[in-house]
Amino acid sequence: MEFTELADYPVAAGTLTEWIPTAPVTGGHGGSERGHGSVDPAPSNPWFEDPRATSFIQEGRLRDAGMRSGPGRESWLGTAFEIAGRLDTAAFARAVDTWIDRHEGLRSHATIPPPHIPVHGGALRRRTVAPGRVRVSARKHGYRTSGAQNFEHLHALFDGCTSPASWPAFAFATIEPPDRDRAFTVYFAADHAIVDGFSVVLVGQEIESLYRRELGDAEADLFPVGSYLDFGARERSATGELDADHPAVALWRGVLDLGGGRLPEFPLDLGDFPDRPLPQRGLSAWVLDPAGADMFAVACRKIGHGFFAGTLACLAVAGAELAGAERFEAVTPMSTRADAGWSGSIGWFVGISPVGFRVRGAGSFAELVRRAAVQVAAAKPASRVPYEWVCEVLGTTARPRFVVSYMDVRFVPAATEWADRNTRALRSKQYEDDVYVWVNRTPQGVNIAARYPATDTATAAVHRYIGRLRSLMEEVVGTGTCAVSERVTQ
Structure with a gap:
């Protein structure tokens, strides 16, 4: 599965229908379908006051969004996929209703009190809708002969309907093509506060399974999932037992000290940033086929470590060769889905940790893999400590500037069918000066995606970097190792 912007997905001509969730009040007084205003305790109002705290990362997103306006306000993730056959609108609506009932985080809304009211410990106001009370309403926009028109409509819809506020x-x-009996395409987007990258790769299979059940074709056969709201509450409780002497705090402090109070940056020059916010550019490339990915993994296992450590070693070589970097330094996201009950939940189950190791003096690729593996092992427990809490302890507002993410999604339900269903993960435009690199191992092979500042210098630098990463990974596939230059060994 690729991870790109909506502009890179082939949006077709056809009949476009929006499916917007509502939580209607069925009578009485107070409340509203969007959860604002006073709460009516009567059954007519589906909203109830929910004492559960937000996760740290969700609160951070809410506060960040409250300080932004104009370009860059949007931060959503999504997916697009096809479902074979003619769209049955009633069955699709029921399937989406059931899916929303299944994932409680989608039926909840947290708000930030006014600035003059100090709030600590995750005590944002939360309201949640009772199960069975959310219904999606269809807004049909008719047939459009231009895929570009549908793209513009989708882009505006998702930018406008995905604010955490x-x-x-x-x-x-949904878009129904001229040949409606063949297939229709489903598009989904949600603010990053309520979904992560793994969440969006789950959506297609769940929606299609529930839709097929509504048609009477088959049982959905979905396993139970836990609530992201319970996760947030548990995270707050666990963090309350931590103190400033925690190893994660020491790890972050060392990285910040090394960077003069800033987190690691991309090793190559990105050029002068534009005076006004511009949407970042991006790339997506398939670097290894499934057989090549298996061979790369075998080469790493022979050294005694995993695929991600091998990838980081290749990135370290690329940085040393192209920029003379003596160390590899980045921030990496890691899953916090520690319990099996959250493995299929929709939410933002992600922590971050620094990953850094010396490149110079490594006599071989194997030595770099070993150095990377030590840091990956240290990153896992550190990522379970919310970075937002660490920032409070250290008194910093430093944000990640160079992020390398790795996900192995080969065993996600129906992953082998992604290519046949034209399934893709989507992200909104970004206007930052950071560089993100996503390495995704899928049933179709290894895809590497990146986003970076909108400068020609940055474009050339990131393409060179990813191109060198690709050639190094291919060399490992072919020989079991890769040659390291004097810039590494000296």
């Missing part, structure tokens, strides 16, 4: 912060859309 209001509920719902997510939306669906």
Whole structure:
């Protein structure tokens, strides 16, 4: 599965329908379908006051969004996929309703009190909708002969309907092509506060399974999932037992000290940033086929470590060769889905940790893999300590500037069918000066995606970097190792 912007997905001509969640009040007084205003305790109002705290990362997103306006306000993730056959609108609506009931985080909305009211410990106001009370409403926009028109509509819809400041912060859309009996395409987007990258790769299989059940074709056969709201509450409780002497704090402090109070940056020159915010550029490339990915993994296992450590070693060689970097330094996201009950939940189950190791003096690729593996092992427990809490302890507002993410999604349900269903993960435009690199191992092979500042210098630098990473990984596939230059060995 690729991870790109909506502009890179082939949006077709056809009939576009929006599917917007609502939580209607069925009578009485007070409340509203968007959860604002006073709460009516009567059954007519589906919203109830929910004492559960947000996760740290969700609170951070809410506060960040409250300080932004204009370009860069949006931060959503999504997916697009095809479902074979003619769209049955009633069955699709029921399937989406059931899916929303399944994932409690989609039925909840947290708000930030006014600035003059100090709030600590995750005590943002939360309201949640009872199960069975959310219904999606269809807004049909008719047939459009231009895929470009549909793209512009989808882009505006998702940018406008995915703010964490209001509920719902997510939306669906469908496009029915001229040949309606062949297949229709489903589009989904949600604010990053309520979904992560792994969440969006789950959406297609769950929605199609529930839709097929509504058609009477088959049972959905979905396993139970836990609530992201319970995760946030548990995270807050666990963090309350930590103190400033925690190893994660020491790890972050060392990285910040090394960077003069800033987190690691991309090793190559990115050029002068534009005076006004511009949407970042991006790339997506398939670097290894499934057989090549298996061979790369075998080469890493022979050294005694995993695929991600081998990838980081290749990135370290690329940085040393192209920029003379003596160390590899980045921030990496890691899953916090520690319990099996959250393995299929929709939410933002991600922590981050620094990963850094010396490149110079490594006599071989194997030595670099070993150095990387030590840091990956240290990153895992550190990533379970919320970075937002660490920032409070250290008194810093430093944000990640160079991020390398790795996900192995080969065993996600129906992953082998992604290519046949034209399934893709999507992200909104970004206007930052950072560099993100995503390495995703899928049933179709290894895809590497990146986003970076909109400068020609940055474009050339990131393409050179990813190109060198690709050639190094291919060399490992072919020989079991890769040659390291004098810039590494000296």
